[in-house]
Amino acid sequence: MIRRDILVIGGGPSGLCAAIAAAKSGATVLLVERSKYLGGQLVKQTHMFFGSEKQYASKRGIDIGKTLAEEVTSHENIKILTDTTALGIYEDGVVTLEQRKNQEEIYIKVRPKSIIVGTGALEKSLPFPNNDLPGIYGAGAVQTLMNEYLVKPGNRVLMVGAGNIGLIISYQLLQAGVEVAGIIDASSNIGGYLVHASKIRRSGVPILTGYTIVKAEGENHLEKATIAKVDQNWKPIPGTEKEMDVDVICISVGLTPSSAFFWQGGCDMEYVRELGGYVPKRNKYLQTTVENIYVAGDSAGIEEASSAMVEGSIAGLAASHDLGLVYEAYDQEMEELLQELQALRGGEKGGHVRKGYEKAGL
Amino acid sequence: MLRTTGVPTEQELDAVFPSKERLEKGPVVVVECFETIPCNPCYTACHSGGIRAFKNIIDLPTVDYEECNGCTLCISSCPGLAIMVIDYRYHKDYVKMTIPFEFSPLPKPEDWVMGLNRNGKEVKRVQVLSVKNTKHLDKTPMISIAVPKGQFKEIRNIRVGDL
Ligand SMILES: Cc1cc2nc3c(=O)[nH]c(=O)nc-3n(C[C@H](O)[C@H](O)[C@H](O)COP(=O)(O)OP(=O)(O)OC[C@H]3O[C@@H](n4cnc5c(N)ncnc54)[C@H](O)[C@@H]3O)c2cc1C
């Protein structure tokens, strides 16, 4: 049984910042990450990030991940277990972990005083005929193939979804020398940042808003996609179908918070469409309705790495503060972090997230 | 238009292009950033006061044309690749346009490349003047091209290779 003040589940930007903040304010921390590497989604982001200098704006995601991982690794209060999946939270406060080591699985029990969950998000998928043909991928898989394994997913891609992720992956496909036949989105406006949209447009990729995918066809592998215009209810309009010769369809229609631990832990949950699905209710210090469980990052609601980092820091500071650990700079740093988070949620695109918080009274 | 296609309209572009008088005074920045997003590296990169101070991280960048000297420092800091610098005095028939370019292979100075518009459509072959790819630029190289004065509002990208 490992005993630690704080267990952080997930080594993405939120978990890394939570671990750093908790450790610097005096807590002993165990950080567990399912994959081999720390960094979460950042590991796959080869493009420059938005935000302010404080959240490493203008740096590439992959470099931000490295910087944070180095800081975590060098901190004496933080113990890190990679290749380790948190399995469950039990009523008696014990959390079970499964570690892969030399092809063996080792079970570990932890009894932390508090838990910070930063498990990120799951991809949504889309129902349409033949959506299981080889060549049809989720956005995360395409990024992993390209940016982690340096494998081209195919030669000609139809991107479904014009949110930031769809736009960014389209750009990365172009950089890898893969043709992008078009980006479609059922919504009448581009969901992602317009600067991203513009940079893809000027490379000649069409963006078709108000279109959906109707079906996929192919013998053993995807060969053709049919798209169509949609009406106000997002139903395809007969007669508007277009066929596209593509060997890859990349589905990038959004993420939903990964919420298993909150259900298990008995946290009060709420469905907030703007945040991507079920999220735990929490106070502004990111403490859920279960006193010793905190939340940060995409598992708290789908936003950005910049807000995930700030949330991680807030949850980390708050969790160790609530354990009674004294940290001189607590009041000032917490105030600054809360303001930063507020500022990041401003603007046109932030309106969506703001609305979600207002509706849910979070 | 911009919101449904990703291509800014004439009017939207006019609003962010410097005046003829300012262009004639020397190199100057053009920032095509039309939406309030939480982002400000253009401002933090500029050491000359060319981008006015942000009150809030979601502000749109605004250019102080008196202060901007066209140094190009801000170009590669912008994650949206929304910034270019135009030197209208470069030649009597051509402007020197410096744009960010993140594709490989990079062109070489004196190469001919295809000038593309904001739709990605071919406009005209243009010649490369210089290519910068220093460590400081952090994998966002800058390419300077010579663009005929009649087309400098049209061309915004290049394609390297088969012309
Ligand atoms: C293509 C793309 C482009 C993006 N571009 C930007 C951008 O330009 N700017 C920006 O700010 N944001 C961007 N984002 C968003 C950003 O990556 C995410 O918002 C951010 O990574 C969320 O951080 P997180 O820590 O909550 O989750 P993640 O980064 O998803 O990390 C969660 C981690 O938890 C681990 N984990 C999950 N379950 C368990 C478990 N049971 N046990 C152990 N470990 C577990 C996962 O392996 C993962 O490493 C982009 C995202 C994508 C996909």
Ligand code: SF4
């Ligand atoms: S070109 Fe130079 S002076 Fe002008 S805004 Fe950019 S960094 Fe500032």
Ligand code: SF4
């Ligand atoms: S850095 Fe680029 S995208 Fe960000 S605010 Fe400045 S111009 Fe806009």
